[in-house]
Every structure is written in structure tokens, then in C-alpha cells.
Amino acid sequence: MKILALDTAMNGCAVAVWDAGGDEAVSAVEPMLCGHAERLVPLAQNILTEAHLDFSDIDLIATTVGPGAFTGLRIGLSAARAMGLALDVPVVGVTTLDVLAASYLARHQDPHNLLVLIETKRSDFYGQLFSPAGDILSEPFALPAEQISALYLVDSIVLIGDASQRFLSLLLQEQKAGVVVRTGFEVPDPAHLARLAYRQYASGGYLTPPKPLYLREADISQSRKTQRKIAE
Structure with a gap:
């Protein structure tokens, strides 16, 4: 079983592809504070090419579900769900x-x-x-x-x-x-994400589709223009 793992929940864009029949994963982690949406799919394509695979070879999609940055988290989840639907494969979520x-x-x-x-x-x-x-x-x-x-x-x-x-x-x-x-563990490793997702899938202990783990509300504030309209 070949697993494609995606993570954009924190300060990085990370992708890995791992064959559950082997030990080695092909992966990449690019530190970034923004721009995850533009970079995620091209990075996934690069990793698949490096592994001599195509999207059609993937059997399972893995993604982080949080906690993490509100926007980044939704980017990864949305991409994973879309890929799962397009490829007709299960999507498994794992916490950061x-x-x-x-x-x-x-x-x-x-x-x-x-x-x-x-x-x-x-x-x-x-x-x-x-x-x-x-x-x-x-x-x-x-x-x-x-x-x-x-x-x-x-x-x-x-x-x-x-x-x-x-x-x-x-x-x-x-x-x-x-x-x-201990330093060096500031961004989730997508290879370990793939392994954990496979274990959840094999045990049947996963939600479909995966849901974000929000430990509190997002930071949302009204614009001054909206506040003026409400006041009027």
C-alpha cells in the first residue's frame, strides 16, 4: 500500500510518499510561514516523480488534523480530501x-x-x-x-x-x-505521518473524512467598516 502524506498545519509545507511494504520514504519539508496553498500540490508532484510514482498509484492519503495554524490546517485538510475524492482512496487524519x-x-x-x-x-x-x-x-x-x-x-x-x-x-x-x-522537532515529519496513518487505517481506528482538531476558536475580528455598519 502506497501512502501520500501531506502537512501544512505549522510553519512548513511537508510531503512524503511511503510504501507500507518497505522502510524508506521519499519526503521533503520546506519551512514557510505562508504560501502553503500554492506550494503543496507542486511539492507532492515532485515527491511522486522522485519516487517514480503517479497520483494514480496512491492507495491512501494521510494528513495532519491539528492543532496548528488555522489557515494552514484547512489547506492541508482540503487538499487531502480533494485528492481522496479524485483518486477514490481513503483519507486518514493524524494529530500534529x-x-x-x-x-x-x-x-x-x-x-x-x-x-x-x-x-x-x-x-x-x-x-x-x-x-x-x-x-x-x-x-x-x-x-x-x-x-x-x-x-x-x-x-x-x-x-x-x-x-x-x-x-x-x-x-x-x-x-x-x-x-x-530537544530541538529538531519543530515541524511534523511527513514520513512518520504516513506510518501513523497506515497504522490507523489497518486498525480501522480513523474518521472519514478527517475532521480538524481545534482546541479553541480561531482569531477572528470584525473590520472597522463592518463595525460602522452595525453601529448605524
Whole structure:
């Protein structure tokens, strides 16, 4: 089974193609703050060409469902759903938190719990706690640093994600003693996204179509022109 994985939920545009019968994936991750919509499909075509495949060879589409940037998240989901309909193949969604955790745990063996923290572009953080074996120890959350510290910094812990450094800077000196920050895991790895999606598909534990994981409302404000009309 050949899986095409797409991610635009955070500060990057990422694509991978992986054959479930093998170990190696062909993938690319391009850091970017905007322009995901224009870049995603051409990048997918490039990856398929590099793998000597075409869209018609794909059996499953994988995509991240959040949490992440509101606009970027919807770009990836919309593209995945459209491809799934066009190719008549299933689409499986995986959280960004799960993908980041899997990427880290595939490369490191730590005796401590893993806390994945993602930027919200506000004062709080998206996150989730995992065991050293990858078991889920908390539901995904959107919390301020004070609550995260009280709930999860009760023992030594490893931090990853694009918000880990900001979180560390907000801690008191004594709170930092048991905290280890690992860099290099700021954007989901599409190869691990493909593997996780395949496991969900094989187990039957997935939603069709995948739905976005929103941990709070999007930042939406009225324009001054609209406000004036309402006032009138």
C-alpha cells in the first residue's frame, strides 16, 4: 500500500510518499510561514516523480488534523480530501502532536515523559503528554504556562515542539532543573505521518473524512467598516 502524506498545519509545507511494504520514504519539508496553498500540490508532484510514482498509484492519503495554524490546517485538510475524492482512496487524519511525538521517539530513548508543545501565537500553548513508550498520558490541551507547569512538571521531562523554548523561558529557575529541551522537532515529519496513518487505517481506528482538531476558536475580528455598519 502506497501512502501520500501531506502537512501544512505549522510553519512548513511537508510531503512524503511511503510504501507500507518497505522502510524508506521519499519526503521533503520546506519551512514557510505562508504560501502553503500554492506550494503543496507542486511539492507532492515532485515527491511522486522522485519516487517514480503517479497520483494514480496512491492507495491512501494521510494528513495532519491539528492543532496548528488555522489557515494552514484547512489547506492541508482540503487538499487531502480533494485528492481522496479524485483518486477514490481513503483519507486518514493524524494529530500534529502524535506525529511530533512519534518522530522524536523513533530517534531517542529517554526514561522521562515527553511533553510536546506547539505555538498558538497567543500567550498559551497547545500540547500533549506522552510516556517514554509513546503512550498517551493526557488529552490534547490549550493551556497557559502556569497550568502546564502545575500539571506536568512534577518530575523530569523532555520538551519538544516549536513552542518549547518559549515555554522554558517562562519557567522559574527551580522549575527548569528537570526539564530537557530537544530541538529538531519543530515541524511534523511527513514520513512518520504516513506510518501513523497506515497504522490507523489497518486498525480501522480513523474518521472519514478527517475532521480538524481545534482546541479553541480561531482569531477572528470584525473590520472597522463592518463595525460602522452595525453601529448605524
